[in-house]
Amino acid sequence: MVAIDRERLEEGLAALERARPWPPRLVRRLEGLLCEEDDAAVFRVNPLRFARAQGVAEADVIELFLHAAAVGLARMDWLLLCPICGCVVESFAALISLTPDFHCLLCDADFETALDAYVAVSFTVAPGVRRTLYEHPE
Numbered sequence: 001m002v003a004i005d006r007e008r009l010e011e012g013l014a015a016l017e018r019a020r021p022w023p024p025r026l027v028r029r030l031e032g033l034l035c036e037e038d039d040a041a042v043f044r045v046n047p048l049r050f051a052r053a054q055g056v057a058e059a060d061v062i063e064l065f066l067h068a069a070a071v072g073l074a075r076m077d078w079l080l081l082c083p084i085c086g087c088v089v090e091s092f093a094a095l096i097s098l099t100p101d102f103h104c105l106l107c108d109a110d111f112e113t114a115l116d117a118y119v120a121v122s123f124t125v126a127p128g129v130r131r132t133l134y135e136h137p138e
Contacts, residue, residue: 004035004130012073012129019067026064029054034073034125039132044077044088044122065123074123081118082107095119 009031016027033050034042051061068074078092082104089104098119103110111118127135 002035002130005128008072008126008129009034012068012071015071016064016067016073019071020063022064023056023060026054026056026060029056030064030068030073034130039134042125042130043132043134044079044124045074046120046122069123072126073129075126077122077124079120079122080113081120082109083111083118084109 013027013031016022016030033045045065047061047065048058050065051058054061065074066076069076075093078095078098079088080090080092080098080102081087082089084107085104087104087106089102092098098113098115101110101112102118113119124134125132
């Protein structure tokens with residue numbers, strides 16, 4: 001069974017519902033993701049994939065995840081991706097940490113950072129809402 005801080009979850013969901021009118025059941029679909037899916041599904045969630053899976057407009061889902069991060073339901077991470085192997089080279093909580101160039105250890109190659117090509121955004125359930133194997137591997 002997944003350990004969830006129900007009080008934090010409900011506070012966050014209520015804040016999301018107050019933020020704006022969402023497409024029908026979209027907030028509940030996010031709740032389902034956060035509560036019912038396994039740890040891998042709530043780690044580095046791609047909002048565009050979530051939108052396609054739910055049959056909802058990408059813009060609504062992007063806004064939902066941004067609001068979820070703002071109210072403490074999710075953590076937003078910037079990912080620096082290798083253009084050859086596709087692996088995450090680095091992860092940042094803030095874009096200001098991004099450097100002009102990077103090195104992929106797996107490919108042993110150097111690259112110039114390009115925001116539109118090698119940087120992605122992902123969302124992970126907030127550790128205060130749900131503890132996952134990825135946050136606490138021990």
